[in-house]
Amino acid sequence: MISMKKVLVVLVGVILLVIAAMPVYAGVSAYAFGDYYYMFKSNNANQEKLNGFWLRRLYITYDADISDKIKARARLEMHSDGKFGSSELSITPFVKDAYISYQFLPTHAIAIGIQESLTWSNIEKFYGYRHLEKTPFDLYKTRSSRDFGISLKGSFDAGKIFNYGLMFGNYSSYKEEIDKYKQVSARFTVNPDANWMFEVSGDYVKRSAAKKTVLLQAFAGYQGDWGRVGLNYGQEKITETGKADVDFGLFSAFAVAKFNKFVEAIVRYDMTTDPLVSGNDRFLIIEKGYKTNLFIVGLGWNIHPKFQIMPNLKLVTYKENASGVKPKDASQFNVTFYYIF
Numbered sequence: 301m302i303s304m305k306k307v308l309v310v311l312v313g314v315i316l317l318v319i320a321a322m323p324v325y326a327g328v329s330a331y332a333f334g335d336y337y338y339m340f341k342s343n344n345a346n347q348e349k350l351n352g353f354w355l356r357r358l359y360i361t362y363d364a365d366i367s368d369k370i371k372a373r374a375r376l377e378m379h380s381d382g383k384f385g386s387s388e389l390s391i392t393p394f395v396k397d398a399y400i401s402y403q404f405l406p407t408h409a410i411a412i413g414i415q416e417s418l419t420w421s422n423i424e425k426f427y428g429y430r431h432l433e434k435t436p437f438d439l440y441k442t443r444s445s446r447d448f449g450i451s452l453k454g455s456f457d458a459g460k461i462f463n464y465g466l467m468f469g470n471y472s473s474y475k476e477e478i479d480k481y482k483q484v485s486a487r488f489t490v491n492p493d494a495n496w497m498f499e500v501s502g503d504y505v506k507r508s509a510a511k512k513t514v515l516l517q518a519f520a521g522y523q524g525d526w527g528r529v530g531l532n533y534g535q536e537k538i539t540e541t542g543k544a545d546v547d548f549g550l551f552s553a554f555a556v557a558k559f560n561k562f563v564e565a566i567v568r569y570d571m572t573t574d575p576l577v578s579g580n581d582r583f584l585i586i587e588k589g590y591k592t593n594l595f596i597v598g599l600g601w602n603i604h605p606k607f608q609i610m611p612n613l614k615l616v617t618y619k620e621n622a623s624g625v626k627p628k629d630a631s632q633f634n635v636t637f638y639y640i641f
Contacts, residue, residue, distance in 0.1 A: 382582030408454030
């Protein structure tokens, strides 16, 4: 019997052949990133000194301008599992984006399909270092980067200073929908000029008949030729019938310094104000159930505008829980590579 994974691999191959045969104006693009990693310290002694190469992500995107008002995107993602000790060692392909949008007014558009969620897509673009590490609410698995739904985005003014986004989605990421519960989200972004970005956003998710969650967050960033800085704070409340409410809050700050066109550095600090609800079990291990601190420092070498190599160090520390217990601190060294082609 032919497995679904083999079918996906064949499908990806066929799509790549079709894309390769298309002219340049078809809007085909791709990028990838990965690391050489070395685990210095871990809460799991069996993981210490583990090291090797992995390709974390590979994206192939096809953007089409069907008309001056109608646009469509199809994006394939191929990623490694990233779980230490996992038996799933092959790179898995799947559809990341598949949507069509219609610009019904000069600064307003509606889109339907698998698309970016509103939670951190603008923040991730400003941050600019997804290949180094996910943004906080992505890393700690609070929300997914994608959802299947319908969105309305636009600007209240011709200068695009005051911008908005509204979305109604499945809350099932890029997967099929199998329940009646949905997500409603909104964001408001202010760009006074090319340097500043301010954003507030929120969403309401009905996860089941008894469980719901609300997420609110705010972001402020400033950038210039010298680099950029950003501050992000958010709070989630999970309510479930018959159980105590669960709160999860975090603060994150980063700074990027550009020394010249070839060399730049980044520092980032995340602090959770409540115990992690989900933690993280891929690529960088962060145990759930504890308040944490994450420190990241990296030095990037821009060999080419489309090719960067960045040695970096990540350190995770924990605070004791109510029982006076905490995991062992973790540290990991990576040499991250990122390229566009």
